[in-house]
Amino acid sequence: MSTLLRVENIDAFYGDFQAVQHASFDVEEYKIVSVIGTNGAGKTTLMKVIGGTLGARSGKVWFEDTDITGWPPHKIVDLGISQVPEGGMVFGRMSVKDNLIMGSYTPKARKGAKAALERVYELFPMLKEKADQASGSLSGGQRQMVAIGRALMSNPRLIFFDEISLGLAPTVIKDIYARIKQLNSEGITIILVEQDVKRSLRTCETAYVMLKGKVVLSGKSSDLTEEAVGKAYFGM
Numbered sequence: 001m002s003t004l005l006r007v008e009n010i011d012a013f014y015g016d017f018q019a020v021q022h023a024s025f026d027v028e029e030y031k032i033v034s035v036i037g038t039n040g041a042g043k044t045t046l047m048k049v050i051g052g053t054l055g056a057r058s059g060k061v062w063f064e065d066t067d068i069t070g071w072p073p074h075k076i077v078d079l080g081i082s083q084v085p086e087g088g089m090v091f092g093r094m095s096v097k098d099n100l101i102m103g104s105y106t107p108k109a110r111k112g113a114k115a116a117l118e119r120v121y122e123l124f125p126m127l128k129e130k131a132d133q134a135s136g137s138l139s140g141g142q143r144q145m146v147a148i149g150r151a152l153m154s155n156p157r158l159i160f161f162d163e164i165s166l167g168l169a170p171t172v173i174k175d176i177y178a179r180i181k182q183l184n185s186e187g188i189t190i191i192l193v194e195q196d197v198k199r200s201l202r203t204c205e206t207a208y209v210m211l212k213g214k215v216v217l218s219g220k221s222s223d224l225t226e227e228a229v230g231k232a233y234f235g236m
């Protein structure tokens with residue numbers, strides 16, 4: 001197995017406040033990795049650094065042999081890293097289709113947009129049925145599917161999902177997780193940012209626990225007990 005993404009000693013700040021401290025983690029290609037942590041642990045901040053929307057004060061991000069530290073978001077997307085951001089960020093007044101098309105805004109993605117859209121419609125037939133409907137008229141779970149579909153529009157090799165299950169009903173969460181596993185089985189590497197310890201450990205191969213900006217525990221999910229992760233999670 002080769003390492004697809006390597007995050008090395010990232011320090012990230014908002015003004016004087018350090019939200020991420022010396023955080024490191026590796027993601028092997030074709031795996032599902034979770035980043036677990038309570039509110040304010042620094043998970044989203046770390047994802048922003050990887051996606052290029054927030055600069056790191058120090059540390060490096062590698063995608064295979066390419067140092068992508070400080071790259072602008074569109075270049076990172078074109079290289080093959082896509083994200084389903086916290087809260088989905090689906091634009092309610094725009095149609096489902098236009099929201100999806102937004103995922104192919106980069107030069108490379110634009111060329112493959114037609115095929116990518118067909119693939120998204122195949123994966124989520126509901127999105128095809130509602131293609132011309134305003135996204136604001138969809139249910140929370142359906143909006144998350146739009147967000148997943150949009151992330152797929154650039155043909156990514158790696159997708160990170162930032163708390164995709166937040167606020168959704170258990171049956172919807174189950175369905176969304178099944179789709180994530182399906183995408184993984186089709187060759188897409190996954191990073192799952194989650195607060196739910198149980199669900200994360202059940203889904204991923206490797207887990208990283210963050211607390212107050214630091215990675216405080218990591219390991220194969222089969223070696224980690226729910227109790228150990230829970231303790232690290234709450235800093236006990």
Ligand SMILES: Nc1ncnc2c1ncn2[C@@H]1O[C@H](COP(=O)(O)OP(=O)(O)OP(=O)(O)O)[C@@H](O)[C@H]1O
Pocket residue numbers: 014017019037038039040041042043044045046086195
């Ligand atoms: N734009 C911002 N400006 C200032 N501080 C911020 C900003 N965004 C986040 N923070 C702070 O940085 C820390 C880490 O926040 P972050 O959003 O990364 O946490 P998180 O692990 O994603 O939490 P959650 O599970 O609630 O989404 C928190 O203390 C938060 O208050």
Ligand SMILES: [Mg+2]
Pocket residue numbers: 043044045086162163
């Ligand atoms: Mg967050």
